[in-house]
Ligand SMILES: Nc1ncnc2c1ncn2[C@@H]1O[C@H](COP(=O)(O)OP(=O)(O)OP(=O)(O)O)[C@@H](O)[C@H]1O
């Protein structure tokens with residue numbers, strides 16, 4: 359569905375500087391996959407998505423979407439894509455139902471078809487009760503569901519979602535994840551960006567970790583965790599600033615230790631055993647926790663930084 363090699367995007371700013379947003383990335387996404395770009399602010403996720411969505415020309419490299427070149431066949435590609443941009447761009451003057459209808463009309467479908475499609479998508483997005491409400495009256499989660507519904511009017515084969523759930527509360531996120539999961543079950547290829555590791559773990563078959571415009575790792579969530587982290591992590595919490603005193607002792611217990619402002623993270627295959635050893639060595643945290651490694655630990659290992667700032 360997507361093939362990219364050496365894909366590059368640079369911006370020339372007014373000040374005469376060049377911003378290298380995407381620095382030569384390679385990727386291939388097969389049909390039916392749920393593929394993710396995980397990375398912090400400024401990693402180049404949106405710049406990549408906009409090139410794939412054929413709304414931003416590439417600076418360099420190869421890019422083919424559905425076997426076509428966005429530079430010459432952008433219209434034909436966009437006909438078969440659904441795009442959910444990072445910022446909702448719904449028509450606030452129109453009702454919820456009209457937003458879907460008007461958008462569907464752009465694709466040249468008949469009026470009857472467009473009203474029927476609007477109603478079908480309202481049902482899918484659980485917005486039927488809000489059909490005649492103005493967009494301004496919707497919650498953030500509802501607006502996001504409407505934007506996703508709108509991206510589906512042309513029954514896309516490939517759905518691009520730029521941070522589908524950023525800024526939403528946990529419940530709203532779960533409703534969205536459920537809808538996206540259904541689309542995946544129906545065979546739609548999903549490509550999404552996120553800086554939430556739990557979202558990436560929930561939705562993505564495979565993902566790339568992006569940082570500073572480059573891909574720093576690629577694999578399934580489980581593969582990435584196995585490759586770049588240990589099975590378990592012991593979190594020792596301290597009054598901020600006092601964690602450094604325990605650092606020399608803790609570092610002798612494990613191969614890898616991360617020092618965060620209020621915590622030490624001890625990477626280990628057996629968390630309970632390591633925690634016991636920490637207590638035996640005289641370390642006295644205010645709280646402790648044994649948990650599984652996550653993509654956050656992978657990101658920390660790869661970049662030395664946290665995903666969410
Ligand atoms: N139109 C533009 N002109 C100049 N610089 C830009 C432009 N768009 C993006 N950039 C820069 O390119 C880099 C990558 O931005 P991009 O929006 O792709 O990151 P992102 O991973 O989507 O970040 P976020 O998580 O904040 O959405 C940033 O340094 C950004 O400031």
Ligand SMILES: [Mg+2]
Nearest residue numbers: 403404405444
């Ligand atoms: Mg972005």
